[in-house]
Amino acid sequence: MALNGDSTSAEWLSFITSLPGVPGQEEEAARELKKAFRTVADRVERDRMGSVYAWIDGIGPAPRPRALLAAHMDKIGFLVRAIEPGGFIRVTEVGGFDSRTLPGKEVVVHSTPPMIAVFGTRPPHLQKPGDADRPILLEDLYLDCARPEREVRRKAQIGTMVTLRQRPIALLGDRMAAPGMDDRAGVVVMLRTLELLRARRPAWDVVAVATVEEEFGVVCLGARTAAENLSPQLGIAIDVSHGDMPGAREGDTVPLGSGPALAIGGNIHPRILDGLKRSAKALAMPYRIEPCPTGSGTDAMDIQIASEGVPTAVIGIPCRYMHTGVETVEPRDVDRCAHLLAHFLSELSPEWRALEVLK
Amino acid sequence: MTGNGAPRFQEGVLEALSNAPGVSGGEEAVRAILADCAREGVDSMEVDPMGSLVARIEPAKSSRGAGGSRGSRRGGGPHVMLCAHMDEVGLMVTAVEKEGRLKFRRVGGIDPRILPGQPFRIGPRAVRGVIGALPPHLVPRTERDKVTPADDLYLDIGASTREEAEERVSVGDYAVFDTTYEAWGTTRKGKAFDDRAGCAVLASLIQRRPPVPVTAVWSVQEEVGLRGAAAAARRVGPDLAIVLEGTASGESPGSPLEEQYPYMGRGPALTVQDRSLMAHARLLDSIQETAKRHRVPTQWKRPGVGGTDAGRIAISGAGVPSAVVSVVCRYIHAPAAYLDIRDAQRTVTLIWHTLESLKKEWP
Numbered sequence: 001m002a003l004n005g006d007s008t009s010a011e012w013l014s015f016i017t018s019l020p021g022v023p024g025q026e027e028e029a030a031r032e033l034k035k036a037f038r039t040v041a042d043r044v045e046r047d048r049m050g051s052v053y054a055w056i057d058g059i060g061p062a063p064r065p066r067a068l069l070a071a072h073m074d075k076i077g078f079l080v081r082a083i084e085p086g087g088f089i090r091v092t093e094v095g096g097f098d099s100r101t102l103p104g105k106e107v108v109v110h111s112t113p114p115m116i117a118v119f120g121t122r123p124p125h126l127q128k129p130g131d132a133d134r135p136i137l138l139e140d141l142y143l144d145c146a147r148p149e150r151e152v153r154r155k156a157q158i159g160t161m162v163t164l165r166q167r168p169i170a171l172l173g174d175r176m177a178a179p180g181m182d183d184r185a186g187v188v189v190m191l192r193t194l195e196l197l198r199a200r201r202p203a204w205d206v207v208a209v210a211t212v213e214e215e216f217g218v219v220c221l222g223a224r225t226a227a228e229n230l231s232p233q234l235g236i237a238i239d240v241s242h243g244d245m246p247g248a249r250e251g252d253t254v255p256l257g258s259g260p261a262l263a264i265g266g267n268i269h270p271r272i273l274d275g276l277k278r279s280a281k282a283l284a285m286p287y288r289i290e291p292c293p294t295g296s297g298t299d300a301m302d303i304q305i306a307s308e309g310v311p312t313a314v315i316g317i318p319c320r321y322m323h324t325g326v327e328t329v330e331p332r333d334v335d336r337c338a339h340l341l342a343h344f345l346s347e348l349s350p351e352w353r354a355l356e357v358l359k
Numbered sequence: 360m361t362g363n364g365a366p367r368f369q370e371g372v373l374e375a376l377s378n379a380p381g382v383s384g385g386e387e388a389v390r391a392i393l394a395d396c397a398r399e400g401v402d403s404m405e406v407d408p409m410g411s412l413v414a415r416i417e418p419a420k421s422s423r424g425a426g427g428s429r430g431s432r433r434g435g436g437p438h439v440m441l442c443a444h445m446d447e448v449g450l451m452v453t454a455v456e457k458e459g460r461l462k463f464r465r466v467g468g469i470d471p472r473i474l475p476g477q478p479f480r481i482g483p484r485a486v487r488g489v490i491g492a493l494p495p496h497l498v499p500r501t502e503r504d505k506v507t508p509a510d511d512l513y514l515d516i517g518a519s520t521r522e523e524a525e526e527r528v529s530v531g532d533y534a535v536f537d538t539t540y541e542a543w544g545t546t547r548k549g550k551a552f553d554d555r556a557g558c559a560v561l562a563s564l565i566q567r568r569p570p571v572p573v574t575a576v577w578s579v580q581e582e583v584g585l586r587g588a589a590a591a592a593r594r595v596g597p598d599l600a601i602v603l604e605g606t607a608s609g610e611s612p613g614s615p616l617e618e619q620y621p622y623m624g625r626g627p628a629l630t631v632q633d634r635s636l637m638a639h640a641r642l643l644d645s646i647q648e649t650a651k652r653h654r655v656p657t658q659w660k661r662p663g664v665g666g667t668d669a670g671r672i673a674i675s676g677a678g679v680p681s682a683v684v685s686v687v688c689r690y691i692h693a694p695a696a697y698l699d700i701r702d703a704q705r706t707v708t709l710i711w712h713t714l715e716s717l718k719k720e721w722p
Contacts, residue, residue, distance in 0.1 A: 088612040098495040100507065101476035104693040106538075116541065116548065121693045123607045124468040125665040126618075132470050135506050142612050144689060146546040146623070146697045169478055169487045169537070171517025172459075172527065177478070177489050246460070246513070247493050257519070297496075320515070322494035324476040328515065 004039040005195045009331040009338075010176060012036075012188045014168045017180040020110055022077035022094045023216040025161045026050055029073050033187065033210050040195040041208070047229055051222040052210040056194050060203030060350035067206045067345055068232035068310070069193065070223045070299040071186030071239065072214030075179065076323055078162035080109070087149035088142045089117065091162055095215035099138040101324045106165040107143060111155035116165065117143040164325040174331060175256065181327035183214065185317045185334055186238035192338030193345070200342065203350040207232070211299055223299030227306030233353060234272065234311055237300035238337060241290050241316030243328065254288040254318045257330045260337045261316030265292035267300050269311035269354055276313060279343040285336055290316055311354035315341065365711035366566045368704040370547075372396055373559035374540045377549035380480060382449030382466050382533035383583045386410060389445040389558070393577050396562050401575070407594055411587045412445070412577040418718075419568040436571030436718035440597035440679070441564065441710070442588055442668050443557030443604070444581030447550065448692050450479065450534040452514070455525055459518030461488065463534065464509075467582030471509040473693050479514060482532030488514035536694040545624065545699050552698050553691035554581065557603035560686065563707045570715045581668050585635065588668030592675035599642060599680050599717065601710060602669040605698065606660055606685035618661070621687045624699035626656030627706040630683035632663065635670020639680035645720055646682055649713045655705050660685060684710060 003015055016036070021029035033052050037044045041054035052073070058064045076095025083089055089109065102119050109115040119141050122131070143162065145152050168178035190208035197206055207230055211222025227235060241261040242253045254261045262276055280287045292314070295301055300312040315337050320328040372392070381389035390412050397404060401414040418435055448467030455461055461481070465471075475492035490512050495503075514534065518524035540549035549555075558577055565575050574595045579587035592600070606628055609619045621628040629646060630638050650657045660683075673681040686706050689697040 084612045086610065086612060090612075096495045098475075098492060098498060098503070100472065101492045103470075104473035104690070104695065105476065106695050116543070118548075118690060118693075118695045118697075120611055121470065121473055121690055122611065123690070123692045124470055125607050125692075126609060126661075127470070132472060133506055135504060136472060144697070146548070146689070147544060166478065169489060171487060171489070171515070172523060173517045173519060175517035177487075242494060242497060245491060245493060247511075248497050252497055321476070321489070321491035322496065324492050324494070326476055326478060326489035326491060328489065328491070328517075 003036065009188055009192060009334045012191060013176055013185060013331060013334065016184045016187055017168060017178040020161060020163050021074050022161050022163065023074040023213040026074050026212050033073060036191060040191055040198060047226060049222055049225045050212045051226050054194060054208045056197045056206040058204045059201045064205045065233040065350065066230055067204050068227060068230055068235040068303065069190050069206065069208040070211050070226065070235065070237045070303060071190050072183045072222065072299055073187055073210040074213055074215050075182065075184065076215050080156050080158055080160040080162060083153055083156065085149065087147060087152035088144055089156065090142055093138060096323055099141065100135045102141055103136050105325055107162050108165045109145060109156055110161040115145045115147065115155060117145040120144045166325040171328065175328055176331060177326040177328040179325045179327060181319050181329050182240045182322050185240055185319065185329050188334050189238045189317065189337045192335065193341045196338060196342035197345060200346045202346040202348060204345065204348050206345055214299055220299045220302040224302035224306055227303040227310055231307055232310055235300065235303035236312065236341065237298040237303065237314045239298040239314065239316060240319035240322060242322060243318040243320035245320050251291060254290060256318045256320060257332060258288050258318060259286035259333060260340050261288045261290040261318060263290045263292045263296050263314035263316060265296065267292060267296040267304055268313050271354060272311055272313035276340060276344050279340055279347065283339060283343055285340060365708040366563050368707045369559060369563045370700060372562045373555060373703065376555035376558050377540045377551055380533065380535040381445050381447055382535060383446035383580045385533040386445040386579050390577065393558060393562055397565060400565055407591055409587050409590050410579040411591045413591060413595065414565065414575045416565050416569060416573050418570055418572060437598035437721040438572045439714060439717065440574050440576055440592065440595050440600040440672065441561050442576040442578055442600060442602045442672065443561045444554045444578045444587065444668055445558055446579055446582050447535065448582050452481065452528060452530055452532045452534065454530060455521050457521045459520050459524040461514040461516065461524065461528065463514055468692055472506055474509060474512055475507060477694060478537040479534040480537045481514065481516065481534040482528045484527060486516055486527045487537065488516040491515050538694050545701050547698050547700050548695055550694060550696065552688040552696040553605040556605035556686040556688060556698055556703060560603045560703060560706045564710055570718045578668055585666065585668050585671045589671040589675065592672040592679060596676060597679055599721065600669065600672040602667050602681065602683045603706065604667050604683055604685040605688045605691060606665065607691050608687045608689045609661060610689060621658045621660050623687050623689050623697060624702060625658050626702060627709050628658050628660040628685040628687050630660045633665050633667065634663065635666030636673055636681060636683065638682045642680045642682045645716055646684065646709065646713050649716050650709055653708065653712045655709045
């Protein structure tokens with residue numbers, strides 16, 4: 001990998017979104033992310049659950065407080081559920097797809113060596129009347145590797161990871177579509193943030209964590225365990241926010257290119273939100289407030305309730321068509337999120353704590 | 360696999376054709392590739408008024424009888440029209456919205472269920488665009504079990520305004536699936552194998568002077584009503600016609616056995632009957648006997664399904680005995696189709712030797 005601190009966000013996005021890694025099978029992604037973070041961090045390590053930690057040492061007096069940044073490195077995908085006669089593969093999903101976006105799409109079956117496959121479709125010539133009016137459910141979909149059954153059985157097994165196969169697409173306005181922007185775009189924000197912090201050292205220690213198993217749905221495992229390990233005094237999750245799309249209600253989305261989406265709600269500590277807004281103002285940077293009335297649905301949910309409670313905030317990168325193969329972001333928004341975070345963190349005073357002692 | 364005395368299948372041509380855009384009515388790029396690769400070998404070549412590419416190639420001198428002139432049946436054998444359609448199914452941009460989104464209509468038979476989440480290449484500049492879908496998080500429960508009508512979908516090329524979009528695309532631009540040709544084992548993956556497979560088989564056949572006079576027709580607008588071949592057949596006026604197709608395999612897990620055939624990898628599929636044609640019995644016999652004699656495995660296409668240019672050619676003028684021979688493909692009319700490269704060579708081999716036998720059997 002030739003990417004480093006001089007690479008653009010678009011280059012990083014292109015590389016990092018293409019790494020595989022469904023929840024629980026993040027090894028390859030973690031290996032590459034370790035290398036990537038080494039180009040910008042003071043040290044990089046992996047915890048027992050598999051999350052990657054990248055440290056920037058602060059310059060305040062020791063013992064220094066710690067800020068935890070979290071973006072999840074897992075992305076949604078599938079596991080092989082059955083191999084049928086003819087070598088056709090049935091899958092189960094990890095993370096939430098709308099099965100209506102899958103027919104006809106190419107995937108990679110991450111066997112050794114990997115196999116290309118497509119979700120099979122019945123051409124209109126062979127359909128029965130009314131077929132096209134019924135959505136195809138995941139349990140009715142199948143993968144076709146176009147290889148002999150014995151070869152498929154030799155290479156793949158129950159549980160083998162499957163991911164959407166779609167190279168990043170460059171759109172107008174420098175926008176980019178790829179599977180896995182959720183939340184590899186957040187990982188790129190962390191990379192860029194650390195790079196900026198290296199030049200402008202904060203008083204605090206900053207640990208950027210590429211977390212595992214956010215999309216599994218039961219618990220944001222990597223975020224929870226990292227927060228327990230690190231006992232941070234502050235935590236910020238970086239994830240994608242729904243971009244503007246026809247059919248979505250106003251208030252559920254933020255426009256692409258409108259800068260960071262700053263979440264507001266119970267999952268967000270108001271003083272961190274205030275600080276982020278002040279930083280945006282200082283940088284003359286546009287941002288949006290994203291209402292999260294019942295929780296943010298990000299790593300911040302589990303960071304907030306880790307150990308004795310952690311003040312948290314969420315920064316969102318506007319992203320259209322989430323959980324499809326064409327998740328679309330504007331790299332400029334990624335850069336803005338990084339600049340905002342770097343400014344906020346480097347402005348943090350060594351004494352800042354969320355805990356208020358009233359008497 | 361060798362051609363068993365027949366020309367070799369030109370895989371490079373298939374790859375170039377599969378990657379090229381050519382929605383019905385916009386076949387120029389495909390035609391340019393075919394014209395380039397046919398130019399050397401043929402005796403004459405023209406683009407007809409509808410846009411079909413028509414190339415004439417006479418038999419080698421040694422196998423031509425006295426007076427084997429254009430269209431002659433004396434000694435040269437029957438004049439055979441071989442036809443494959445250049446066009447593929449796709450989209451046409453019908454409007455540019457003020458937010459920069461593109462509305463579109465489908466051209467040819469595309470199941471609307473394969474559109475959400477699908478990337479396309481749009482217009483002559485191959486601008487990339489995606490058909491998005493509402494994230495599952497935001498889909499109302501009542502909508503989850505509904506198919507989104509194609510009319511509600513749009514192409515997102517990243518533009519934020521109509522002006523920005525119109526710098527790169529125009530109303531009337533065609534869009535094709537953004538799929539790249541790939542190979543593993545004997546499998547080939549790509550878009551538009553219906554009917555670039557047939558186009559490449561035909562291009563491979565005319566690398567060499569055939570045993571009988573042949574007019575190769577690469578037709579336009581098959582997918583929107585078998586239109587190009589109708590006009591071309593009148594112009595060519597052949598004695599016989601064989602249409603070369605990429606047809607749909609029935610294979611899918613869970614389907615009843617009687618719906619699974621034809622199978623990819625089991626040889627060319629022969630048509631008895633479809634919704635446009637009763638194959639000419641005697642011509643079909645010649646093809647079958649040739650297959651047996653030259654040990655080319657063949658299979659039947661499911662009767663009653665689909666329609667091809669042969670339906671139009673057969674009823675052209677005073678009638679043309681016609682048959683259809685197809686390379687069996689999985690997932691035609693979808694972004695990524697499969698075929699077995701051995702089937703492509705087998706089809707070249709079968710047609711070549713059929714032409715040899717027609718010379719003797721069809722005076």
